[in-house]
Amino acid sequence: MPTGPSDTEIISLVLKGDYNAYSLLVERYKSYVFTLTLRFTKNREDAEEVSQDIFIKAYRSLADFKGMAKFSTWLYTIVNTTCITFLRKKKLDIRSLDDEKTFEIADNQDSGFRANQVEQKSRQNMVNQAIAMLSPDDAQIITLFYKNEQSLEEIGQILGLEVNTAKVRLHRARARLKEKMEKYFVEEVRDL
Amino acid sequence: MKQKFYYSPLGDGGVGGDMDERLWEYIDGLSSAEERYSIEKLLETNREWKEKYHELLEIHQLVQSSALEEPSLRFTKNVMEGIAKYQIAPAAKTYINNKIIWGIGIFFIALVVGFLVYGFGQIDWSAKSDTKLPVDISKVDFSKFFNNTYVNVFMMINVVLALMLLDKFLESKKKKIHKEA
Numbered sequence: 001m002p003t004g005p006s007d008t009e010i011i012s013l014v015l016k017g018d019y020n021a022y023s024l025l026v027e028r029y030k031s032y033v034f035t036l037t038l039r040f041t042k043n044r045e046d047a048e049e050v051s052q053d054i055f056i057k058a059y060r061s062l063a064d065f066k067g068m069a070k071f072s073t074w075l076y077t078i079v080n081t082t083c084i085t086f087l088r089k090k091k092l093d094i095r096s097l098d099d100e101k102t103f104e105i106a107d108n109q110d111s112g113f114r115a116n117q118v119e120q121k122s123r124q125n126m127v128n129q130a131i132a133m134l135s136p137d138d139a140q141i142i143t144l145f146y147k148n149e150q151s152l153e154e155i156g157q158i159l160g161l162e163v164n165t166a167k168v169r170l171h172r173a174r175a176r177l178k179e180k181m182e183k184y185f186v187e188e189v190r191d192l
Numbered sequence: 193m194k195q196k197f198y199y200s201p202l203g204d205g206g207v208g209g210d211m212d213e214r215l216w217e218y219i220d221g222l223s224s225a226e227e228r229y230s231i232e233k234l235l236e237t238n239r240e241w242k243e244k245y246h247e248l249l250e251i252h253q254l255v256q257s258s259a260l261e262e263p264s265l266r267f268t269k270n271v272m273e274g275i276a277k278y279q280i281a282p283a284a285k286t287y288i289n290n291k292i293i294w295g296i297g298i299f300f301i302a303l304v305v306g307f308l309v310y311g312f313g314q315i316d317w318s319a320k321s322d323t324k325l326p327v328d329i330s331k332v333d334f335s336k337f338f339n340n341t342y343v344n345v346f347m348m349i350n351v352v353l354a355l356m357l358l359d360k361f362l363e364s365k366k367k368k369i370h371k372e373a
Contacts, residue, residue, distance in 0.1 A: 015280065022275065026268045031260040038261050048263050055271045056278065063283040127258035146255045152222075171216055178251050 007071035014062060026055050029072065032148050033079055039139035040083035042132065054082050073154045076144065080158055087136065130180045138173035145170055215245055219252050 004024065005013075013021040033054055038047040058078050065074050131139050144150045144158065156166040217223045218231045234241045 019275070020272075023268050023272055026271050030263055030267050030271075034263040034267070035261040044261075047261075048267065051263060052267070052271050052274055056274045059275045060278050060281050062280050064281075127254050128261070131255075131258070142255060147258070147260055167217075167222075171213055174216065174248075174251065174255075175212065177255070178248075181251065181254075 008067055011062060011065060011067075011071065014059075022059055025071070029075060030055075032072070033075065035147055036076065036079050036140060036143050037083055039131065039134075039143055040087060040136045046086070050082060050086050054079050057082065069154065069157060072148065073150060073157055076148060076150065076158045080140070083136070083140075126181070126185050130177055130185060133180050133184070134173065134176055137169070138176055141166070141170050141173050142177060211241065211244055212248065215241075215248050218245075219249055 007025065007028075010021050010024050014025075030051070034047055034051045037051045037054065038044065041047045041050060054075070058075055061078075065071065131142060134142070141155060141159070144155050145152075150158065152163050152166050152170070155161070155170070156163045159166065161169070214223070214227070214231060218228060223231065231241075235245055
């Protein structure tokens with residue numbers, strides 16, 4: 001739960017001209033936005049740049065935020081569209097993991113992960129690495145549900161999906177995450 | 193609430209391959225009270241369900257416990273420097289004038305009505321009813337018209353548009369019902 005002024009209070013301050021109040025919103029949501037963006041970009045430099053761009057876009061469109069949904073839901077909608085545009089520009093492959101090529105990418109990532117398995121044995125790193133091996137779509141829905149505390153209705157709103165479709169996607173993404181963890185982190189899971 | 197029954201060759205309480213989905217809903221707290229009760233019964237009596245439940249619960253807890261990624265320390269400062277160059281854009285509704293949209297709509301409706309009025313005005317209503325058309329409609333081979341590719345494409349576009357309108361209409365009805373509920 002965030003402490004201090006609520007999101008809507010901060011937004012109304014910013015809209016009244018208190019430009020510095022926006023830094024409170026950036027501080028509050030930067031990790032969420034950065035984590036989500038990293039799921040798409042797969043590297044920290046790009047994620048940092050895209051996340052900054054997202055906050056600038058959100059600032060410029062702040063007058064359009066009507067408070068009908070949570071600020072976070074509105075912000076993650078901007079994350080989603082900006083990241084999709086980024087992927088299109090970069091011409092990255094956003095196909096699902098069923099795709100043979102993506103399997104190759106995951107396997108290549110795996111070789112890197114295995115190299116420093118010893119240092120990165122912590123529970124958190126293992127989960128984050130397994131999520132990073134998923135397709136951006138799967139990684140995004142898992143992050144929204146678990147880390148960004150969005151309900152299935154809100155996820156549907158962010159991704160432009162029906163609630164049931166969002167639910168099915170989440171189930172499938174978790175099944176694929178489980179497969180990844182069983183395939184690449186079997187020993188770490190046993191140690192936990 | 194209807195009880196769900198599934199065929200299962202495993203003898204696992206009649207749930208088969210749907211086990212994962214039902215267990216995920218149970219773990220997420222999205223199951224109905226009846227469904228929760230039925231799953232709890234299965235967890236008590238069925239070893240396969242119990243094992244699967246613990247497996248999924250472990251994944252659930254692991255993902256929940258994972259930390260968020262942190263951007264660089266300069267992140268907020270960079271954003272604030274970035275936004276200093278910009279102004280907040282006015283809300284979309286302030287620069288989209290509804291009167292203009294209504295005006296365009298009224299113009300097109302007036303145009304269609306005007307054409308119809310002009311067309312009907314050209315008809316000689318006093319003409320005798322036994323006036324024969326230059327063509328005997330009953331003998332016209334309509335199949336010729338519908339063999340034309342352009343006509344078919346035109347018809348197809350209309351059908352698609354009609355289906356889209358129907359979809360929008362049903363969607364709005366659904367939303368209305370959902371809101372009322």
